[in-house]
Amino acid sequence: MCGIIGYIGRRDAAPLIVEGLKKLEYRGYDSFGVATLGTTGIDLAKHQGRISEKAGTAARLKGKTGIGHTRWATHGIPNDRNAHPHTDCTGKIAVVHNGIIENYADLKRHLQSRGHTFRSETDTEVIVHLIEEEYSIKPDLLTAVQAVIPKLEGSYAILVIAAGEDRIIAARNMSPLVIGVGDGEFFAASDITPVIEFTERAMYLEDGDTVSLTNKKIEIFHNGKPAARSIELIDWSLEDVRKGGFAHYMLKEIYEQPQAFYNTIRSVDPVSLPEEVLQAKSVTLVACGSSYHTGLIFTYLLESICGIPARLEFASEFKYFPPPVTGLVIGITQSGETADTLAAIRHARTSGCSTLAITNVLGSSVTRIADTTLFMRAGPEISVAATKSFIAQLAILMQMVNCLSERKYDDVLQQAHKVIEEVLLVDLSEAVMVCKKAQSIFYVGRGPFYPVSLEGALKMKEISYIHAEGYSAGELKHGPFALLSPETPVIALCMPGDTYGVMISNIKEMKARGAPVIAIGVAGDRDLPDIVDIFISVPKTPLFIQILTSLVTEQLLAYHTAVALGRDVDKPRNLAKSVTVE
Amino acid sequence: MQAIILAAGEGVRVRPLTRSRPKAMIPVANRPIIEYVIDALIKNGIRDIVVVVGYRKEQVTRFLNGLGLPIEVVFQEKQLGTAHALQCAESKIKGDFLVLPGDNYIDPQSIARIKDTPNAILVKEHPNPSNFGVVLLNNGLVTDIVEKPEHSPSFMVSTGIYSLKKSFFSHIRGTDITDAISVMIRAGEHIQAVPADDWQDAIFAWDLLKMNRRLLKNLPTAREGTASRQTIIQGPVSIGKGTTIGPNTVITGPVVIGNDCTIGPNTVIMPNTSIGSRVRLDPFTMTGDAIIMDDTIIGSHSRIIDTVVGERCNLADHTSVSTAAGVMDIEGCTIRSEFGAVLGNNITSGPFTAYKNCIVGNNVTIEGQESITFRTLPDGSLVI
Numbered sequence: 001m002c003g004i005i006g007y008i009g010r011r012d013a014a015p016l017i018v019e020g021l022k023k024l025e026y027r028g029y030d031s032f033g034v035a036t037l038g039t040t041g042i043d044l045a046k047h048q049g050r051i052s053e054k055a056g057t058a059a060r061l062k063g064k065t066g067i068g069h070t071r072w073a074t075h076g077i078p079n080d081r082n083a084h085p086h087t088d089c090t091g092k093i094a095v096v097h098n099g100i101i102e103n104y105a106d107l108k109r110h111l112q113s114r115g116h117t118f119r120s121e122t123d124t125e126v127i128v129h130l131i132e133e134e135y136s137i138k139p140d141l142l143t144a145v146q147a148v149i150p151k152l153e154g155s156y157a158i159l160v161i162a163a164g165e166d167r168i169i170a171a172r173n174m175s176p177l178v179i180g181v182g183d184g185e186f187f188a189a190s191d192i193t194p195v196i197e198f199t200e201r202a203m204y205l206e207d208g209d210t211v212s213l214t215n216k217k218i219e220i221f222h223n224g225k226p227a228a229r230s231i232e233l234i235d236w237s238l239e240d241v242r243k244g245g246f247a248h249y250m251l252k253e254i255y256e257q258p259q260a261f262y263n264t265i266r267s268v269d270p271v272s273l274p275e276e277v278l279q280a281k282s283v284t285l286v287a288c289g290s291s292y293h294t295g296l297i298f299t300y301l302l303e304s305i306c307g308i309p310a311r312l313e314f315a316s317e318f319k320y321f322p323p324p325v326t327g328l329v330i331g332i333t334q335s336g337e338t339a340d341t342l343a344a345i346r347h348a349r350t351s352g353c354s355t356l357a358i359t360n361v362l363g364s365s366v367t368r369i370a371d372t373t374l375f376m377r378a379g380p381e382i383s384v385a386a387t388k389s390f391i392a393q394l395a396i397l398m399q400m401v402n403c404l405s406e407r408k409y410d411d412v413l414q415q416a417h418k419v420i421e422e423v424l425l426v427d428l429s430e431a432v433m434v435c436k437k438a439q440s441i442f443y444v445g446r447g448p449f450y451p452v453s454l455e456g457a458l459k460m461k462e463i464s465y466i467h468a469e470g471y472s473a474g475e476l477k478h479g480p481f482a483l484l485s486p487e488t489p490v491i492a493l494c495m496p497g498d499t500y501g502v503m504i505s506n507i508k509e510m511k512a513r514g515a516p517v518i519a520i521g522v523a524g525d526r527d528l529p530d531i532v533d534i535f536i537s538v539p540k541t542p543l544f545i546q547i548l549t550s551l552v553t554e555q556l557l558a559y560h561t562a563v564a565l566g567r568d569v570d571k572p573r574n575l576a577k578s579v580t581v582e
Numbered sequence: 583m584q585a586i587i588l589a590a591g592e593g594v595r596v597r598p599l600t601r602s603r604p605k606a607m608i609p610v611a612n613r614p615i616i617e618y619v620i621d622a623l624i625k626n627g628i629r630d631i632v633v634v635v636g637y638r639k640e641q642v643t644r645f646l647n648g649l650g651l652p653i654e655v656v657f658q659e660k661q662l663g664t665a666h667a668l669q670c671a672e673s674k675i676k677g678d679f680l681v682l683p684g685d686n687y688i689d690p691q692s693i694a695r696i697k698d699t700p701n702a703i704l705v706k707e708h709p710n711p712s713n714f715g716v717v718l719l720n721n722g723l724v725t726d727i728v729e730k731p732e733h734s735p736s737f738m739v740s741t742g743i744y745s746l747k748k749s750f751f752s753h754i755r756g757t758d759i760t761d762a763i764s765v766m767i768r769a770g771e772h773i774q775a776v777p778a779d780d781w782q783d784a785i786f787a788w789d790l791l792k793m794n795r796r797l798l799k800n801l802p803t804a805r806e807g808t809a810s811r812q813t814i815i816q817g818p819v820s821i822g823k824g825t826t827i828g829p830n831t832v833i834t835g836p837v838v839i840g841n842d843c844t845i846g847p848n849t850v851i852m853p854n855t856s857i858g859s860r861v862r863l864d865p866f867t868m869t870g871d872a873i874i875m876d877d878t879i880i881g882s883h884s885r886i887i888d889t890v891v892g893e894r895c896n897l898a899d900h901t902s903v904s905t906a907a908g909v910m911d912i913e914g915c916t917i918r919s920e921f922g923a924v925l926g927n928n929i930t931s932g933p934f935t936a937y938k939n940c941i942v943g944n945n946v947t948i949e950g951q952e953s954i955t956f957r958t959l960p961d962g963s964l965v966i
Contacts, residue, residue, distance in 0.1 A: 245635065245643035245655025255644045418877050418894045422928070424640070425602055523945075539928075 002084070002098040003027035004177075005194055006067040006159040006168045009185020009215050013066030018059040020187075020194030021051045021070045026382050027098075027190060028072025029571055031083035035094035036063035041163040042094050046083035050571075064215070065166055067159040069096035075104070076121030086125045088132035089116055092163040093141075095131065097124040098190055099155035099175035107151065127158060135162065142212045145169045146224055149210065155339065159188055170211040176337045176365060179203040179211065179218065181231055186213040191335075191361070192234055193380060200234045206368065232362070248569040250383035250463070254555055255424060258417040260388040261548070263377035264395035265413050270403045274372040276354040277400055282327040283308060284353075286315040286344040290386040290458060291332040291393060296451035297547060298397040306404040315340035319347055329353045334381060334389040336364020345369050358396050360389050383570045385462050387555050390455065391420070391548065398544055412542050419545050423538050423552045428560055430534050431518045434489050435466065435561045442480065442515075443470040443554070445493035446503055448547055452493060456554030463569050464562040473499075473506040484513040491554070492519045494528055495546040507531060520550050583630065583697055584675060585623050588667045588742075589616055589684030590636025590658040595912050596787045598926030598943040598961060599892055603641045606684035609875060610790055611797040611856050612838045614645060616684040618797065623682075624651070625690040626697060632674045633684065634658050634667045663757025664742070672751055681759065683742040687782035687793060695776050696745045702774035703727075703763070704743040706781045713785050714739035715760045717775060724773040729760045741781045786912060787941065788921035790890055794873050795854045798836035807839070810847070822859065840876070852887070864899070881933070888922035889937070895925055898933040898950060908939040908956045923954070926961065 003024025007013045013036050033046025045058040069084035076082040085094040104123035116129045134144035141162045155174035170188045180187030180195035180202055187195045192202055212219045220227045246252035285295040299310040329348035333341040336359035345355050357370035360378050367373045376392030402409040443453035454470035461468045490510050494503040507517055519532040522540040529535040538549040562569050593605025606616040635642045636658040646653045658670040678700050696704050705717050711734040718726040753762045784790045801818045807825030817835025825839055828847030837851050840859035849863050852870025864882035873890045881899035888905040903922040910917045923937035932950020940954045943961035952965055
């Protein structure tokens with residue numbers, strides 16, 4: 001998981017690459033580096049730390065051609081030496097890489113035995129030494145890269161430059177790479193966010209593609225043969241990826257949720273849902289992180305409302321189960337690049353299942369692997385903690401439930417965005433005061449509110465670094481109850497409906513153990529405010545919207561707690577936006 | 583040239599419409615007031631714009647982000663007056679600048695007149711000057727400025743639009759810009775008074791109807807939705823994307839209707855009406871001289887005139903509003919007024935509810951068959 005960018009054209013490459021890397025920083029931010037084709041050879045600058053904090057000398061490199069990298073460490077600790085770009089023994093070739101070379105240990109041994117000196121602990125460095133060997137036989141960068149590609153196992157998107165050749169060679173396999181097509185200039189980047197400032201024409205590469213970029217033309221090869229890729233117009237605007245006046249991307253994205261939900265509901269046309277969905281006898285979902293929680297909410301709704309059996313697996317665990325031979329497999333991934341989810345969908349396809357992907361990124365890898373794709377209309381999500389993409393995933397899944405139950409919920413889904421808007425006004429200051437002092441927080445709910453609790457806890461731990469766990473309220477008594485004390489606040493989701501009565505008794509039990517209880521309930525509830533310490537009221541609505549309102553309340557609680565603790569909300573420690581390694 | 587737009591204040595006298603947004607964000611003729619201010623600046627070639635936000639800042643910021651203009655946002659944590667708001671933006675100010683309130687309409691010509699005159703105030707005559715900063719003039723120069731006097735010595739008021747130099751900040755003493763202007767006058771500086779052409783401020787919620795009438799005059803005709811062939815549309819009428827107008831509906835412009843609305847059949851929309859997006863107007867309903875905001879549903883056989891209806895209201899069938907003159911108690915002041923009703927957000931009222939010269943707060947539920955007359959209902963009330 002890293003971000004890479006390359007530029008060739010008429011402008012100075014380095015400042016442009018530095019700005020681009022800042023936009024890719026959500027993909028990794030422990031070190032960064034830039035290499036350009038200078039007057040005398042390759043100029044290089046790389047540093048440990050965040051590019052947004054100190055670009056250092058990187059922006060001052062000269063040259064109209066360059067590559068850059070922002071790193072999320074997998075092999076080798078974050079330091080200056082392990083930062084990309086990596087150069088060969090002669091210092092004439094530089095490479096940046098996103099992904100993991102799985103056979104790097106083998107390759108490295110062989111290269112060392114042939115006299116190559118390694119300067120870093122990364123897997124990436126083997127690539128540049130391999131290219132060096134080929135280049136010494138025939139000094140043509142494209143030929144050299146094409147000769148090296150078959151030797152690499154694993155995932156990669158690489159950009160290579162060599163002194164004396166005014167071009168960039170790019171290659172991808174199972175890691176994202178998009179080409180921005182400008183006027184006499186080309187961009188290559190892990191995603192389109194750094195590119196859209198300059199051009200709205202993009203070319204999405206496929207696995208096995210090798211590309212040669214000069215300032216005049218682009219040549220694409222697939223497994224060594226010339227190939228063509230269509231140019232697509234990007235419909236995201238630059239404003240979409242700017243923070244605007246918001247203190248954090250996360251807050252901006254939380255406030256964009258009413259629109260994201262509404263747009264997504266409107267975009268999933270009930271009549272055009274794929275046949276596989278409408279005819280599904282059973283459904284298996286694969287997902288990671290927050291997407292797993294949306295999947296869990298979906299299984300509750302699908303089973304209880306439509307009577308269709310649903311199974312949910314972590315994408316990373318899916319391969320350890322024999323996949324179902326029939327039925328529909330749905331993969332949920334915001335970025336469309338989550339390595340585990342991609343692997344799970346491939347796994348399902350090879351065993352003959354029909355596959356459906358739900359993603360936020362047009363042209364992402366998952367769209368080429370799955371049989372059909374449904375797009376969320378969330379717009380680019382920059383903050384590491386998923387908010388609006390979560391809501392948009394739910395919009396798609398709720399719309400599917402709606403379509404499978406004779407569209408009973410049309411009215412409910414159409415009005416959901418208004419209620420989300422209302423929840424944005426809820427005052428959480430009291431609850432934040434309690435949460436920010438806590439070492440541990442428990443989130444409890446029942447039925448579909450159990451996954452909502454899981455998500456609430458995930459948001460809290462991700463960005464505030466407070467230990468938080470979600471439990472089904474019933475399970476709490478089977479062990480975790482021992483942890484309750486006056487120092488462990490409990491966030492209880494207590495909405496009217498099937499779960500209300502038993503939630504009230506559960507809350508009373510927790511109160512009896514002295515735990516402060518913060519309850520999220522509906523306006524006009526007469527009993528709940530009396531038995532809990534802090535009552536947060538959201539508008540009274542049908543079940544589908546209750547899920548959304550409680551979720552948004554939890555997001556805001558996590559956000560404000562993290563801000564009160566002075567955390568770096570958009571870039572929490574150790575985390576990256578999408579995990580493109582298994 | 584730079585422009586600083588002040589949009590941090592709530593606008594308490596326009597409650598209950600300011601619960602989810604500051605006054606600058608209230609839609610008039612389907613666009614937030616601040617958008618007209620920004621438009622007028624852009625028409626004058628002023629693109630370097632800073633907006634000071636405070637109350638419900640997220641809503642303002644989200645809106646500004648959607649405009650696609652490089653607008654800068656600065657945050658005023660506590661609303662301590664206009665001079666303090668300006669100080670929040672001080673670090674962004676490079677040289678001469680304009681200051682404009684985000685919640686007043688101003689026409690581009692007036693801005694053209696003041697923008698090249700440093701140290702000037704845009705002034706306008708107003709029949710009720712005591713709600714404003716009153717200016718005393720001599721030969722086109724301001725001799726004194728008095729904030730909200732009880733007995734006004736003049737009908738000439740400050741529009742709150744100033745053209746200033748960076749050195750203005752050294753004169754700030756009190757909390758308001760008017761205080762600093764007085765300091766400048768006493769120090770012997772010349773402050774020009776520049777007359778404004780068209781300036782509109784809505785002091786109270788019902789004043790929005792007058793502003794609406796005025797702003798609908800500039801309405802371009804647009805037809806993006808679908809109207810039945812049996813519909814009669816006269817005058818300037820703008821119909822948004824995805825809106826459907828049922829048969830036998832009569833619309834007399836100026837009228838603006840947003841996106842994804844369902845109107846009619848058999849409804850009447852009279853002049854000076856602004857209807858937001860996703861609004862439903864059921865059959866046999868008539869409306870005129872009204873602002874109806876997003877996501878509101880108005881039941882059949884209703885009559886909605888001289889009225890501001892907030893977002894997400896659900897007014898059942900046979901709702902009727904009648905105009906009357908009365909006396910309102912707003913923020914401790916007694917104000918004479920004449921209008922139908924001002925309804926906040928998310929109001930549910932049952933069938934046969936009658937409104938007359940009243941203000942209804944947000945999230946109010948009225949069971950029906952009730953008359954809400956010459957009253958102010960607080961937020962969250964339940965009328966049974």
